[in-house]
Amino acid sequence: MNRLGCISINHRSAPVEIREKVILSPQDFRSLCSRDLGEVYTLTTCNRSEVYWTGLDEQTIIDHLASLSGIPGKDLRGYCEIYRGEEAIRHLFMVASGLDSLIIGENQILGQVKDAYRQALAAGTTSTFLNKALHRTFRTAKRVRTETSIGRYPVSVASQAVELACHIFGDISLSPVLVIGAGDMAGIAARRLIDRGAGDLCIINRTFSTACDLAKELGGKPRPFSALRDELLRCAIVITSTGSPTPIITRAMMDDVMRQRRNEPMIIIDIAVPRDVEPEVGKCYNCYLYDIDALKTIVDKHVSFRQEETDKAQAIISAEVERFARWAGSLDAQATIRDLFLLMDEYIASEMRANSLEPGQAAIVEQKLRSSLKRYLHRVASYLKEHPTLTNIEQTRRIFQLDEDYQDRHKG
Amino acid sequence: MILWAVVILYVLTGACFITYLFWRRRPVVLIARGMFLASIALHILLTLSLTGPACRIPLVSPVQAVNMMVLLASVVFIFFAFRGQTAVLGAFFLPVAAVALGMTAPGLQAGGTTTPVMFQAWHSLHTVSVVAGEALFAVAFVVSVVYLIHENIIRKGRIHWTAAGLPPLRLLDRILSVCLGAGFVAITAGMLFGALWASSLGVGLSQIAMKISAGAAIWLVFAFSIHQRFAIRWSGRRTALITITGFLIMIILFVGVNLVYPGAHGAGLAR
Numbered sequence: 001m002n003r004l005g006c007i008s009i010n011h012r013s014a015p016v017e018i019r020e021k022v023i024l025s026p027q028d029f030r031s032l033c034s035r036d037l038g039e040v041y042t043l044t045t046c047n048r049s050e051v052y053w054t055g056l057d058e059q060t061i062i063d064h065l066a067s068l069s070g071i072p073g074k075d076l077r078g079y080c081e082i083y084r085g086e087e088a089i090r091h092l093f094m095v096a097s098g099l100d101s102l103i104i105g106e107n108q109i110l111g112q113v114k115d116a117y118r119q120a121l122a123a124g125t126t127s128t129f130l131n132k133a134l135h136r137t138f139r140t141a142k143r144v145r146t147e148t149s150i151g152r153y154p155v156s157v158a159s160q161a162v163e164l165a166c167h168i169f170g171d172i173s174l175s176p177v178l179v180i181g182a183g184d185m186a187g188i189a190a191r192r193l194i195d196r197g198a199g200d201l202c203i204i205n206r207t208f209s210t211a212c213d214l215a216k217e218l219g220g221k222p223r224p225f226s227a228l229r230d231e232l233l234r235c236a237i238v239i240t241s242t243g244s245p246t247p248i249i250t251r252a253m254m255d256d257v258m259r260q261r262r263n264e265p266m267i268i269i270d271i272a273v274p275r276d277v278e279p280e281v282g283k284c285y286n287c288y289l290y291d292i293d294a295l296k297t298i299v300d301k302h303v304s305f306r307q308e309e310t311d312k313a314q315a316i317i318s319a320e321v322e323r324f325a326r327w328a329g330s331l332d333a334q335a336t337i338r339d340l341f342l343l344m345d346e347y348i349a350s351e352m353r354a355n356s357l358e359p360g361q362a363a364i365v366e367q368k369l370r371s372s373l374k375r376y377l378h379r380v381a382s383y384l385k386e387h388p389t390l391t392n393i394e395q396t397r398r399i400f401q402l403d404e405d406y407q408d409r410h411k412g
Numbered sequence: 413m414i415l416w417a418v419v420i421l422y423v424l425t426g427a428c429f430i431t432y433l434f435w436r437r438r439p440v441v442l443i444a445r446g447m448f449l450a451s452i453a454l455h456i457l458l459t460l461s462l463t464g465p466a467c468r469i470p471l472v473s474p475v476q477a478v479n480m481m482v483l484l485a486s487v488v489f490i491f492f493a494f495r496g497q498t499a500v501l502g503a504f505f506l507p508v509a510a511v512a513l514g515m516t517a518p519g520l521q522a523g524g525t526t527t528p529v530m531f532q533a534w535h536s537l538h539t540v541s542v543v544a545g546e547a548l549f550a551v552a553f554v555v556s557v558v559y560l561i562h563e564n565i566i567r568k569g570r571i572h573w574t575a576a577g578l579p580p581l582r583l584l585d586r587i588l589s590v591c592l593g594a595g596f597v598a599i600t601a602g603m604l605f606g607a608l609w610a611s612s613l614g615v616g617l618s619q620i621a622m623k624i625s626a627g628a629a630i631w632l633v634f635a636f637s638i639h640q641r642f643a644i645r646w647s648g649r650r651t652a653l654i655t656i657t658g659f660l661i662m663i664i665l666f667v668g669v670n671l672v673y674p675g676a677h678g679a680g681l682a683r
C-alpha cells in the first residue's frame with residue numbers, strides 16, 4: 001500500500017495563479033513510467049492538479065512538475081499537499097466523491113476523474129495498481145452518491161432556480177425564457193436553464209449591445225428594453241438581474257400582464273440587489289416569485305444538509321479504503337503463494353465432504369489429491385518467486401479468484 | 413373472498429407506490445405497476461361476478477356504483493402509473509380506493525333490488541354515464557389534492573426530496589383539465605339520459621325532485637369550474653380548490669340522497 005503516493009495542488013493549498021500554471025497530462029509523465037516499476041495518473045480540473053504514482057520517488061515527481069510549470073521546485077513544494085499509502089487512496093476516493101470539492105458533493109468531478117483515467121489508459125501510464133485503485137474509486141464514488149443524500153439538493157442559487165422552474169413546468173424546453181440584465185449571475189442562471197434543455201431564450205438589457213453579446217454567447221435572441229412588456233407576455237420563466245435602483249417589474253404591470261396571459265403560470269427569479277421586482281408581484285395569481293434572499297436561505301439549508309451527509313460518506317470511504325488496503329496487502333508473492341495453498345486445502349476439504357468414503361479410503365484419496373495439487377501449484381509458486389511482479393501476482397490472484405472482488409465478479 | 417383480495421391488493425399496491433414516492437428505485441415502481449395490473453384484473457373479475465345470470469350492468473345499488481367508480485378511476489390511474497412523471501399519483505389514489513371499496517364491501521355481494529325498468533337502455537346509459545363522470549371527478553379530486561400539495565411546496569421554495577418525484581404543476585393542471593372536461597360531458601349526458609328514462613316511465617318531477625336537485629347542484633359546481641377555467645383561465649390552484657369542493661359536495665349528496673331516497677333507480681320508480 002505504501003507504494004502509492006499523491007501530490008495535490010488544490011483550491012486549499014494554492015492560489016489560482018499557481019494552479020493555472022500546473023496543468024498536467026498523462027503524456028507529460030509517460031517517460032517516467034517503466035514496466036512494473038512506475039505508474040502515474042494525473043488529474044487536472046479548475047480547482048486542482050494532482051498526480052498519483054507508484055514505484056517512483058516523491059522528489060522525481062516534484063522536479064518533473066517544476067520543470068513542466070516553470071515554478072521552482074522549492075517554491076512548488078510549499079503549495080503541495082502530499083499523501084502516502086492509505087491517505088493517498090483516501091484522498092483519491094474523497095476527490096472523486098466530491099467531498100474534497102469547493103462545493104461539497106458536486107458530481108462533475110467524477111466525470112473528470114474518469115476522463116483523466118481514459119487519457120492515462122491511452123497514454124499507457126497506469127498498470128495493475130492504479131487501474132485497481134481507479135476502479136475502486138469509481139465504485140466508491142457511486143456508493144457515496146447512491147447510499148447518501150449528498151447530491152440530493154442543489155447548492156447554488158442558479159441550480160435552485162432551475163429546479164423550481166422544472167417543478168412548475170416539467171419540460172422547460174417548451175417554456176420561453178426571458179433574461180433581464182446581462183450580468184454574471186443572470187448568465188450563470190441562463191446557462192443552467194440551457195443545460196436543462198431550455199431552447200427559446202431572450203435577453204433584454206438597457207444597453208442593447210451588451211444584450212447582443214450575451215445572446216451571442218448563449219445562443220438566445222437580444223431584445224431592446226422597450227420590449228420588456230411584450231416578452232413578459234410571452235415568456236414563462238423570467239430571470240432578472242439588473243443594476244436598476246428601483247423595481248422594473250411592478251405589481252400593476254404584472255396584474256395587467258397576467259390578465260393578458262390569461263393566468264398562464266410564470267416563474268420570476270429576481271437575483272438583483274436591490275430587487276428588480278416588487279415583492280407584491282408574488283401575490284399575482286399563478287405567478288411564482290423568488291428573490292435572492294429566499295433562494296439563498298434555501299441553498300444554505302441544502303449546504304448544511306450536505307455537510308451532515310459527509311459523515312455517512314466518510315464511513316463509506318473508510319470501509320472502501322480498508323477493503324483496498326486488504327487487496328494491496330495481498331500483492332506480495334509470499335502472501336499469494338500462501339493463499340494458493342489455503343485454497344488447495346479448502347478445495348480438498350470440500351471434495352472429501354462431497355464424496356463420503358470409508359475412513360481408510362478417505363485418507364488415501366486425500367493424500368493423493370494433496371500431492372497432485374501441490375505438484376501442480378508448485379509450478380505457479382516457483383514462477384511467482386522467480387518473477388514477483390505486480391502484474392504476475394495480480395493475474396494469479398485473479399485466475400484463482402483469491403480476492404473477494406474476483407469472487408464477486410464471477411458470481412455476478 | 414375476491415372482494416377482500418381486491419381490497420388487500422389495493423392496499424399493498426398503494427403501499428408500493430408510497431414506497432416509490434419516498435424511495436424512487438425502478439424495481440419498486442415495476443413491482444407497484446405489476447401489482448396494480450393484478451388488482452385491476454381481479455377487480456374486473458369481481459365486477460363481472462356481480463352481473464348475475466341476467467347479465468345486467470352491476471350498477472343496481474349505490475355500493476355497486478361506488479365499486480364501478482373505483483374500477484373506472486383505477487383504469488385511468490393505471491395509465492398514469494405507466495408514465496414516468498405521473499407514476500407516484502398511485503400513492504395518493506390507491507389508499508382512497510381501498511378505503512372506498514372496503515367500506516362498500518359488506519353490501520356489494522348482496523346487490524340491490526332489480527326491477528324490469530332497470531333493464532331499459534336509457535337506464536343503462538344513464539347509470540354508466542353518471543358513474544363514468546363521477547369516476548373522472550374522483551380522478552380530478554386526487555390530482556387536485558396533489559396539485560395543492562406540490563404548489564404549496566413550490567411556493568415555499570425548498571423542494572424536499574420526497575416531493576421531488578411529484579409531477580410538475582403544468583402536467584397536473586393538464587390532467588385536471590382533461591378529467592374535468594370529460595367528466596362534465598359524461599355527467600351531462602348521464603343527466604339527459606336519466607331525464608329521458610324518467611320521461612319514458614312517465615315519472616313525475618315530484619318523485620325525483622331530490623335526485624334532480626342533487627344532480628343539478630353537482631353539475632352546477634363543475635360547470636362553474638369549467639366555465640372559469642376556459643373563460644377566465646382559472647387554471648391551477650383555483651380549479652383544484654373548486655374541484656375538491658365539488659367532489660366533496662358530490663360525495664355528501666351521493667350518500668345523503670341514497671340514504672333518504674333509496675329507490676330512485678329501482679323499486680321506487682317501478683311503483
